[in-house]
Amino acid sequence: MPFALTELLKGAGAPTVPAIEVEGINSDSRAIGRGEAFFALPGTRVHGDGFAAQAVGRGASVMISDRQPEADPGIPVVLVEDVRAAYAQAAARQFAPQPDVSVAVTGTNGKSSIVSFVRQIWDACGIAAASLGTVGVETRAGIRPRELTTSDALSLHRDLGELRAEGIGHIAMEASSQGLDQRRVDGIRFNAVAFTNLSRDHLDYHRDMDTYRDAKLRLFTDLIAEGGAAVVNADDPEHMPFLFAALDRGATLMTVGKEGAFLELTEIRNEGYSQRVIGRMVGEPVSFLLPLTGAFQVNNAAVALALAVATGAPADKAVKALEQLQGAKGRLELVAEHNGAAIFVDYSHKPVALETALESLRPYAGGKLRLVFGCGGDRDKGKRPIMGDVAERLADDVIVTDDNPRTEDAATIRAEILAAVPKALEVGDRRKAIETGIARLEPGDVLLIAGKGHEDYQIIGTTKHHFSDHEVVLETLKGL
Numbered sequence: 120m121p122f123a124l125t126e127l128l129k130g131a132g133a134p135t136v137p138a139i140e141v142e143g144i145n146s147d148s149r150a151i152g153r154g155e156a157f158f159a160l161p162g163t164r165v166h167g168d169g170f171a172a173q174a175v176g177r178g179a180s181v182m183i184s185d186r187q188p189e190a191d192p193g194i195p196v197v198l199v200e201d202v203r204a205a206y207a208q209a210a211a212r213q214f215a216p217q218p219d220v221s222v223a224v225t226g227t228n229g230k231s232s233i234v235s236f237v238r239q240i241w242d243a244c245g246i247a248a249a250s251l252g253t254v255g256v257e258t259r260a261g262i263r264p265r266e267l268t269t270s271d272a273l274s275l276h277r278d279l280g281e282l283r284a285e286g287i288g289h290i291a292m293e294a295s296s297q298g299l300d301q302r303r304v305d306g307i308r309f310n311a312v313a314f315t316n317l318s319r320d321h322l323d324y325h326r327d328m329d330t331y332r333d334a335k336l337r338l339f340t341d342l343i344a345e346g347g348a349a350v351v352n353a354d355d356p357e358h359m360p361f362l363f364a365a366l367d368r369g370a371t372l373m374t375v376g377k378e379g380a381f382l383e384l385t386e387i388r389n390e391g392y393s394q395r396v397i398g399r400m401v402g403e404p405v406s407f408l409l410p411l412t413g414a415f416q417v418n419n420a421a422v423a424l425a426l427a428v429a430t431g432a433p434a435d436k437a438v439k440a441l442e443q444l445q446g447a448k449g450r451l452e453l454v455a456e457h458n459g460a461a462i463f464v465d466y467s468h469k470p471v472a473l474e475t476a477l478e479s480l481r482p483y484a485g486g487k488l489r490l491v492f493g494c495g496g497d498r499d500k501g502k503r504p505i506m507g508d509v510a511e512r513l514a515d516d517v518i519v520t521d522d523n524p525r526t527e528d529a530a531t532i533r534a535e536i537l538a539a540v541p542k543a544l545e546v547g548d549r550r551k552a553i554e555t556g557i558a559r560l561e562p563g564d565v566l567l568i569a570g571k572g573h574e575d576y577q578i579i580g581t582t583k584h585h586f587s588d589h590e591v592v593l594e595t596l597k598g599l
């Protein structure tokens with residue numbers, strides 16, 4: 120079905136738009152189809168206008184850009200100020216309608232867990248829902264894996280259009296800092312948004328912590344729907360700018376945490392690997408048993424509860440649903456118990472996440488708290504010694520191994536970590552590292568295998584090899 124270009128570019132600020140119809144849009148000259156509009160995006164490596172000739176060769180009928188191309192591409196060129204934002208709006212219009220209710224979560228840690236929790240709460244309240252993020256697009260029917268945490272605008276809106284066609288009216292999605300910076304979600308106005316916490320991540324992409332925070336703030340300053348709600352984890356020391364941005368926007372503010380006004384957490388007690396949570400919801404006493412390990416999961420559940428209630432879940436049913444929550448795959452997940460010791464897999468690949476995971480498990484380690492971890496290649500190098508230091512301070516026994524070395528030299532990555540954790544043993548091969556960690560277990564110990572969580576691959580060079588921490592644990596135990 121063709122689309123009027125004037126419609127797709129409404130509000131994009133183009134001085135003139137030719138009165139033509141296009142078959143769709145694309146920003147990739149290698150994938151664009153005949154009769155489609157080529158959006159030349161300013162990339163992190165190159166500007167898309169350098170690929171105009173290829174796009175035209177494949178049949179692109181018009182080019183949208185933020186600058187006049189050096190060579191005449193032979194098709195009309197429409198200039199707009201923010202071509203990434205225009206691309207997101209056009210994608211939303213091409214795949215309209217999208218689900219009626221959408222919420223988004225930003226913050227350094229907890230996003231995947233929270234979007235999964237929101238989906239589970241909606242589901243328990245009889246609301247057909249999906250979550251979108253690092254683990255993929257998830258519905259009651261299963262998971263469709265995706266490449267990025269926040270998909271690019273075109274794939275995102277294609278997914279949203281499909282979900283709506285399947286009868287799904289509610290979606291909860293992760294808004295990564297890169298995704299927000301690159302306007303990938305600008306085609307959506309969110310009924311509710313949430314901030315979890317802020318700590319070091321992605322400093323290979325963002326210049327510094329201020330730029331990183333500003334990218335996340337866009338969700339609050341630019342993307343809340345009129346009359347929408349903003350959920351803020353008031354326990355995080357960095358929450359203030361988010362709170363003020365929400366107030367500035369006139370959003371309904373819902374704070375959660377020890378100082379929370381929507382959900383005030385007064386007491387958390389471990390009951391086995393579950394947690395008894397006591398608090399007040401909008402002033403009324405509330406108590407529930409959260410079947411998840413780690414105090415951080417209580418904050419995640421609180422944020423999810425607020426998002427679900429803000430978007431129509433009845434409060435009493437939503438609280439009940441928390442008692443049935445399943446953790447997102449690979450988020451402080453108890454994978455097995457062996458020789459009186461517990462083995463957890465966790466997606467902590469950032470300093471604060473690793474710190475949180477180790478602190479959460481410490482109370483369960485009657486014996487030693489053991490750790491197997493590594494750091495990714497082609498990612499922020501600065502976090503390696505910081506994570507080494509976390510391991511040195513908070514774990515009793517450490518094995519440093521590989522975690523997606525990508526195109527870097529794996530031994531160099533390990534050395535950068537090991538410099539800060541001299542007590543560690545170095546075992547590059549991740550399978551051997553896990554086997555060694557398990558062989559060392561004594562009754563009362565806890566083993567944390569960190570960094571990969573749900574991932575089922577090890578990327579060496581540019582090749583993805585199948586690898587799952589879960590599988591290796593179970594295979595190792597079977598062989599004993």
Ligand SMILES: CC(=O)N[C@H]1[C@@H](OP(=O)(O)OP(=O)(O)OC[C@H]2O[C@@H](n3ccc(=O)[nH]c3=O)[C@H](O)[C@@H]2O)O[C@H](CO)[C@@H](O)[C@@H]1O[C@H](C)C(=O)N[C@@H](C)C(=O)N[C@H](CCC(=O)O)C(=O)O
Nearest residue numbers: 146147148160162163164165167170267268269271295297
């Ligand atoms: C660094 C980064 O974020 N890159 C993303 C970005 O690409 P880019 O701007 O760097 O693109 P570029 O290579 O400079 O090319 C510029 C333009 O030319 C076009 N092009 C390029 C080559 C060509 O032959 N023809 C052509 O048309 C490209 O399609 C693009 O539009 O925009 C692309 C389209 O949206 C993304 O696919 C790509 O994600 C890459 C694959 C990536 O790895 N991103 C990671 C770092 C990421 O975004 N991660 C976050 C957070 C993870 C988390 O914390 O959970 C995520 O949301 O997943």
Ligand SMILES: Nc1ncnc2c1ncn2[C@@H]1O[C@H](COP(=O)(O)OP(=O)(O)OP(=O)(O)O)[C@@H](O)[C@H]1O
Nearest residue numbers: 227228229230231232253415450466467472475476
């Ligand atoms: N609220 C939290 N506070 C601190 N650490 C957390 C919190 N929630 C999760 N974590 C830690 O961060 C890891 C990643 O959690 P999760 O996948 O939910 O976050 P995310 O924000 O989606 O991360 P990513 O940006 O990698 O997709 C967990 O495995 C856990 O170690």
Ligand SMILES: N[C@H](CCC[C@H](N)C(=O)O)C(=O)O
Nearest residue numbers: 468494495498522523570571
């Ligand atoms: N989405 C994140 C996850 C990293 C997970 C860790 N296993 C690694 O490879 O560093 C990224 O691509 O930076």
Ligand SMILES: [Mg+2]
Nearest residue numbers: 230231253268
């Ligand atoms: Mg995530």
